[in-house]
Structures are given as structure tokens and as C-alpha cells.
Amino acid sequence: MKQYAQSYYLAVLSIICIITACKTKNVENEPDVPIIEINLGEITDAITNDIVDSIYYVGLPHIDGNIPVSIDKIIVSDGLIYTADCRHGKIFAHEETTGKPKFAIDHRGAGPQDYGEIRSMTVNEKHILIIDNITHKLHFFDSKTGNYITSKKMPIVADDIEVLDNDKFIFATSYIKGTKLNIDQPKYRLFVTDNDLNIIDYIYGLADNEYDSVNQRTIFSQSPKGIIFSSASLNGFMIIDTADPRKQTKIKLPFNKSLSVDKPIDIDNLLQYQYLTTAPYMSKDNLYIQYSTGDGHVRQNIWSKQFNGLLSNSPTNLSKAILPVVGSTHDCFISTIDCHETYVAITNDGFTKASDDIVQILKDDCGIALVFYKMK
Amino acid sequence: MKKKTFLILCAAIVSSIAYYYTSENEMQDVMTMRNIEALSEIENDESLWEYPDGKPNTFTCGATTASHWWGNSTCAYNVIICTGGGAGCNERRCPEHG
Structure with missing residues (x-):
């Protein structure tokens, strides 16, 4: 009996030694995700024109003298186009079909209805939601009037936000090596909260020694199939079901030399690796992706499900050539033209022309133009 | 034993x-x-950082650099932009595109 007790204690001691020597990792029931791999080969017998049905412009005139300088997010929702210029702390709203100005949110400051920054934003039926990591708040503005509503304390530092069903939110945080956050938060990529920002789920934990080598300008984008969640370290991206954020599909990209969270790479060596540089946009069965090729270049292409590969613009037929995409709707990709000089150059090469009033907006330097590519 | x-x-x-x-x-x-x-x-913390409360975000410039506007190459320079929520950050802008 004594012998058995001693053996038992030895076994327990051994197990404890092995377990405590192992690295701790914040992995709690990570979702079981089906994986679809897509082909990134270049298609040579088709061009982007073959998947674009038509192009139309929407001119966005200035609002109180303000024009978006750099567009970080575009969301089209409920008849309005919301354009976020996060770098300059402004959000613009114009009517979707006419481009008529509705309002601008320009509240960077220290007042009770102000924000320290717009880290990112999104829109639901009632609100424009702004992440502000300087004041650690999520600010709510009325989505129809732009009026300030309220602010709620953020439990985490977050880099992007999207809206889930049933008044829930999903936040994404990226972790760069050497970066200290000024909130002590568990190290997860995704946080699901209720409407009061109480965290109700954590997804994709990272171990203490795991980091992203590089961020992306946006981590989420909206798509007909769900929320696209992207990270340079993911070797692809996820499509998240808005009804159940643990229900996801991974779209894997065939990167041969990809980034890994357990071996973060110095910023000056990143271009030797293949990774997505921004969240992809989806419209119908097409993806816009921008990625590092691993040989010092960054490319942007449209991936077409119909052709199962990457399409390029044709220099001999530029009528519907795709400019860099900054947003999408369920059936359109969206690009921008922000100056008359650019408009003249591309239309001289055969790009579809805009109406005179939109050309005038560009000529007078008092607005920008959005180009909507309606996909087949 | x-x-x-x-x-x-x-x-x-x-x-x-x-x-x-x-x-x-x-x-x-x-x-x-x-x-x-x-x-x-x-x-002294504050003198070292452009943004003492900044969180560095590294990402690719992305400006179009193709020799023709319809080309699919973009600027590959990796920039550092400082946002809130961190403990110190210095920016690194794209030397060509800002």
C-alpha cells in the first residue's frame, strides 16, 4: 500500500513538473474553423473588365470646408455613405445616390462630447461608433444626424470594431513586439462585448512570446457573407458570422513564406515575407486583396471566383480598370479620385468619364469623387 | 528504490x-x-517619445507606385503611425508619400 502511495505521488510530481515547465498560452476553446484555400495564380485570358458590369461616380462635396484627406474606412448603410478619415479625426456622411452632404463629425478635442482620436469606426442602424484609445472610450454619435449621443468606457485597447447581431460588438487588437498597452488586458485577438461593452467572449489567444510583426490599416471589413477579419500573421483571413462570432470560415492564401506570431520579424525585413497588408474587401464572389509578394513588392489585385485566380487591368481597355479599392458594398467595389489632375490623366487613357457636376467638384478642389464598380 | x-x-x-x-x-x-x-x-519617458501615450502601428504605405496608374504595384514602405493606448511611440512616415 505504501509502495502504491509513493508511486502515485511520484507520478503526480512528474506531471506537475512537466506542466509548469510548459509555456502558458491564452487558448480557450478556439473555434473549429473550416478552411478554404484559394488560388492566387494570375489569370492571363481575362481582365478586370470581364467581371465589372458598370461604373458610376458619386461626388462628395465638402462639408463646412472639410474634405476627406485620407480614407481609412467607407461604410454604405441605410442610404448614406460614411467616410472615415481617421488620421485627421473626421467622419463625413453623404447621401448614397446623390452625394448630397449630410453632416461631418469633427470633434477631436478635450470637451465632454469630444474624442481624442478616431482609431477606427463602424456604423449600425442607430449609431456611428468611434474607438478612442486616448480616452479609452467608445463614442456614440447619431447615424442620421451626426449628433453626439454618449460615450462608454472601453475595457480594452482595440484597433478595429464591427457590429454583430443583437447589439453586440466585436473588437480586434493587434500586438506588435515591444509595444506596451496602457490597459492591462488579456492577450486575445478578438473580444466580443454586449452593448454596454462587457466582454462576453474572447477568441484567438496569443502566448506571452507571440506577436504580430505588422498591423494593417483596417482589420475588419464588411461583406455579404459576414465580417472579414484579417491579420498579417493569419496567412489568410476569416469570415465571421455576425449571429455567432465563433462560427467562422478561414480563407487560406497560398503564401510560401508567411509571417508567424512566434517569430516576429523586424520592420526592415518584412518585405521578404508574404502577408496581407490590409483587410480584403469582398463584393459578390470577388475579393480585392493587397499583399506583400515576398520579393520586396506590394501588389493589389482582384481575385475572381469565376476565374479562380487574380485578374489585372488591361492597358488596352481601361474603361473599367479598377483603381485602389477603399471599400465595398454587397455588389460594388469603391475607389476614390481625390484630385482633378488624376481624373484627367485616367480619362485621357480611356477610363469612364464622370458627369460635369462631379468633374466640377474635382476641378474646384472642393470635394472628392467615389467610383463604384458594379460587379457582375 | x-x-x-x-x-x-x-x-x-x-x-x-x-x-x-x-x-x-x-x-x-x-x-x-x-x-x-x-x-x-x-x-525621461516623455522626452524619448513623440507620443508618450502612443501605441505604434506598423503597416504598409500602399500608395500606388506603378509606372502606370492601372498597374497593380503599391508602395511597400512600412510606416509607423502612432495612435492611443500605448506607452510611447515615434512615428516613421513614408519618405515618398508621407
């Missing part, structure tokens, strides 16, 4: 090996962080 001693020894060796390999990177990270922290402590 010999058998028990052998088992204890095996467990100790296995756990030591596991601990060594998993803690090696930790040590490097700890030293890196200590260097960063020491630098900021010695030099």
Missing part, C-alpha cells in the same frame, strides 16, 4: 529541458523589454 530514483530523475530532466527551451525566448524578450524600459527610464 532504484526504480523510483530513476523516475524522479527522468521527470526532472524532461521538465528542465522543456523549461530551458521555452524560457530562452522569454529571456530574450525580457532583456529586450528591459532595455526599452531602461532607456525610457534613464532618459
Whole structure:
């Protein structure tokens, strides 16, 4: 009996030694995700024109003298186009079909209805939601009037936000090596909260020694199939079901030399690796992706499900050539033209022309133009 | 008795090996962080950083650089933009596109 007790204690001691020597990792029931791999080969017998049905412009005139300088997010929702210029702390709203100005949110400051920054934003039926990591708040503005509503304390530092069903939110945080956050938060990529920002789920934990080598300008984008969640370290991206954020599909990209969270790479060596540089946009069965090729270049292409590969613009037929995409709707990709000089150059090469009033907006330097590519 | 001693020894060796390999990177990270922290402590935090509360975000410039506007190449320079939520950040702008 004594012998058995001693053996038992030895076994327990051994197990404890092995377990405590192992690295701790914040992995709690990570979702079981089906994986679809897509082909990134270049298609040579088709061009982007073959998947674009038509192009139309929407001119966005200035609002109180303000024009978006750099567009970080575009969301089209409920008849309005919301354009976020996060770098300059402004959000613009114009009517979707006419481009008529509705309002601008320009509240960077220290007042009770102000924000320290717009880290990112999104829109639901009632609100424009702004992440502000300087004041650690999520600010709510009325989505129809732009009026300030309220602010709620953020439990985490977050880099992007999207809206889930049933008044829930999903936040994404990226972790760069050497970066200290000024909130002590568990190290997860995704946080699901209720409407009061109480965290109700954590997804994709990272171990203490795991980091992203590089961020992306946006981590989420909206798509007909769900929320696209992207990270340079993911070797692809996820499509998240808005009804159940643990229900996801991974779209894997065939990167041969990809980034890994357990071996973060110095910023000056990143271009030797293949990774997505921004969240992809989806419209119908097409993806816009921008990625590092691993040989010092960054490319942007449209991936077409119909052709199962990457399409390029044709220099001999530029009528519907795709400019860099900054947003999408369920059936359109969206690009921008922000100056008359650019408009003249591309239309001289055969790009579809805009109406005179939109050309005038560009000529007078008092607005920008959005180009909507309606996909087949 | 010999058998028990052998088992204890095996467990100790296995756990030591596991601990060594998993803690090696930790040590490097700890030293890196200590260097960063020491630098900021010695030099006075705020003077070291453009944005003392900044969180560095590294991403690709992305401006179109193709020789023709319809080309699909974009600027590959990796910039650092500072946003809130961190403990110190210096920006690194694209030398060509800002």
C-alpha cells in the first residue's frame, strides 16, 4: 500500500513538473474553423473588365470646408455613405445616390462630447461608433444626424470594431513586439462585448512570446457573407458570422513564406515575407486583396471566383480598370479620385468619364469623387 | 528504490529541458523589454517619445507606385503611425508619400 502511495505521488510530481515547465498560452476553446484555400495564380485570358458590369461616380462635396484627406474606412448603410478619415479625426456622411452632404463629425478635442482620436469606426442602424484609445472610450454619435449621443468606457485597447447581431460588438487588437498597452488586458485577438461593452467572449489567444510583426490599416471589413477579419500573421483571413462570432470560415492564401506570431520579424525585413497588408474587401464572389509578394513588392489585385485566380487591368481597355479599392458594398467595389489632375490623366487613357457636376467638384478642389464598380 | 530514483530523475530532466527551451525566448524578450524600459527610464519617458501615450502601428504605405496608374504595384514602405493606448511611440512616415 505504501509502495502504491509513493508511486502515485511520484507520478503526480512528474506531471506537475512537466506542466509548469510548459509555456502558458491564452487558448480557450478556439473555434473549429473550416478552411478554404484559394488560388492566387494570375489569370492571363481575362481582365478586370470581364467581371465589372458598370461604373458610376458619386461626388462628395465638402462639408463646412472639410474634405476627406485620407480614407481609412467607407461604410454604405441605410442610404448614406460614411467616410472615415481617421488620421485627421473626421467622419463625413453623404447621401448614397446623390452625394448630397449630410453632416461631418469633427470633434477631436478635450470637451465632454469630444474624442481624442478616431482609431477606427463602424456604423449600425442607430449609431456611428468611434474607438478612442486616448480616452479609452467608445463614442456614440447619431447615424442620421451626426449628433453626439454618449460615450462608454472601453475595457480594452482595440484597433478595429464591427457590429454583430443583437447589439453586440466585436473588437480586434493587434500586438506588435515591444509595444506596451496602457490597459492591462488579456492577450486575445478578438473580444466580443454586449452593448454596454462587457466582454462576453474572447477568441484567438496569443502566448506571452507571440506577436504580430505588422498591423494593417483596417482589420475588419464588411461583406455579404459576414465580417472579414484579417491579420498579417493569419496567412489568410476569416469570415465571421455576425449571429455567432465563433462560427467562422478561414480563407487560406497560398503564401510560401508567411509571417508567424512566434517569430516576429523586424520592420526592415518584412518585405521578404508574404502577408496581407490590409483587410480584403469582398463584393459578390470577388475579393480585392493587397499583399506583400515576398520579393520586396506590394501588389493589389482582384481575385475572381469565376476565374479562380487574380485578374489585372488591361492597358488596352481601361474603361473599367479598377483603381485602389477603399471599400465595398454587397455588389460594388469603391475607389476614390481625390484630385482633378488624376481624373484627367485616367480619362485621357480611356477610363469612364464622370458627369460635369462631379468633374466640377474635382476641378474646384472642393470635394472628392467615389467610383463604384458594379460587379457582375 | 532504484526504480523510483530513476523516475524522479527522468521527470526532472524532461521538465528542465522543456523549461530551458521555452524560457530562452522569454529571456530574450525580457532583456529586450528591459532595455526599452531602461532607456525610457534613464532618459525621461516623455522626452524619448513623440507620443508618450502612443501605441505604434506598423503597416504598409500602399500608395500606388506603378509606372502606370492601372498597374497593380503599391508602395511597400512600412510606416509607423502612432495612435492611443500605448506607452510611447515615434512615428516613421513614408519618405515618398508621407
